[in-house]
Amino acid sequence: MSNFLLYEQQDHIVTLTMNEPERRNPLTGNTAVAEFLAAIDRIHGDRSVRAVVITGAGTAFSSGGNIKDMERQASGAVPGMEIRQDYRCGIQRLPLALFNLEVPVIAAVNGAAMGAGLDLACMCDIRIASERAQFAESFVKLGIIPGDGGAWLLPRVIGLSRAAEMTFTGQPIDARLALEWNLVSRVVAPEALLPTAYELAGRIAANPPHAVRLAKRLMREAMHTRLDTLLELSAGFQALSHQTADHREAVQAFLDKRTPVFTGN
Structure with a gap:
């Protein structure tokens, strides 16, 4: 049974909702990656699906990596080669799977998209933000680097200079600046976020x-x-x-x- 990701389909549109709001929908330290991969495989096998919407439950889109995992890795108790393999067999499978998904994917960013959460949004084709959304490539604040492909994804979305600014400072930007920087294609009121995403998904699904x-x-x-x-x-x-x-x-x-x-x- 899924613990993290809710899979719902209405007509030709699938909604994937990250559903661990009490922990701000982290992508590590849980079954998130495995459930995303299973959902992507399911979509690959279902020709009725024409568009996908990814969003988060609660106040955050995704907080990214789980701090408890990082504490364990920072302790020195986990060999470096094991950490490397954890990345390769874990979170790094997600950008490859989403990159190769032929169905268009819309990120409906309802709140904070931090670190791997921002990179997850960048793995999608289209990003729509609530006015309450914030975005940060925050890895440097924890003394680490984007381990999930963010250094490849973010510059292709917003350009090298702005991606460098976000990556080197780790500072968050709000939804309005994200719109100015082309990180998102539109910003809407919180209550309009999912209706806007579904309206756009419906226009995509109406095409061959x-x-x-x-x-x-x-x-x-x-x-x-x-x-x-x-x-x-x-x-x-x-x-x-x-x-x-x-x-x-x-x-x-x-x-x-x-x-x-x-x-x-």
Whole structure:
């Protein structure tokens, strides 16, 4: 039975809610990573899912790493090679899994997103923030570095200079500054956060799922590949797209001046 992550589906939209509010939804020292990986596998296997919303219960999105774990690691009782393996087999599996998830993911950041919590938000495709949200790449404040891929993720979201400022100072920024820095795409009142996320997810889910999935894959590949390589991949994806029933439906609906009905075929 899941202890950390709530998995709920309404029509084509899955909501993943981090549900350990009394500890501010930490991502280590619990079953968080294993449950996220299981949820991602479930989404991979369910072709009815067209969009995902990730949020947190309570006042925080995620506080990141668990301090009790860090106390154990800092004590010297745990060998360095064991700590390395814990990262490789634990939290570092999460960015790889989310990066390779073809379904678009929206982070609905309801409160503090600190350290690994911020990096989790950066693993998502779109970030929407409550006015109460705060963001910090806070690892340096604890004498450690972003061990979960944040040094790769954050600069690609907000640029190197601002990512360096957040990483080297560890200081939090509020939702308005996050919007100015393009860390989030919009800021809304707390009570409007989930309705806004679901409205956006619904607009994504209304499109042909093959086209959305392949477009996301192209955007992900574009983060680390050459233009000529991406163009070759785009040609292959486009050839596949032209052969789908949903493409034929979209073209016919346009010609008929009616609303298309997409089946995912």
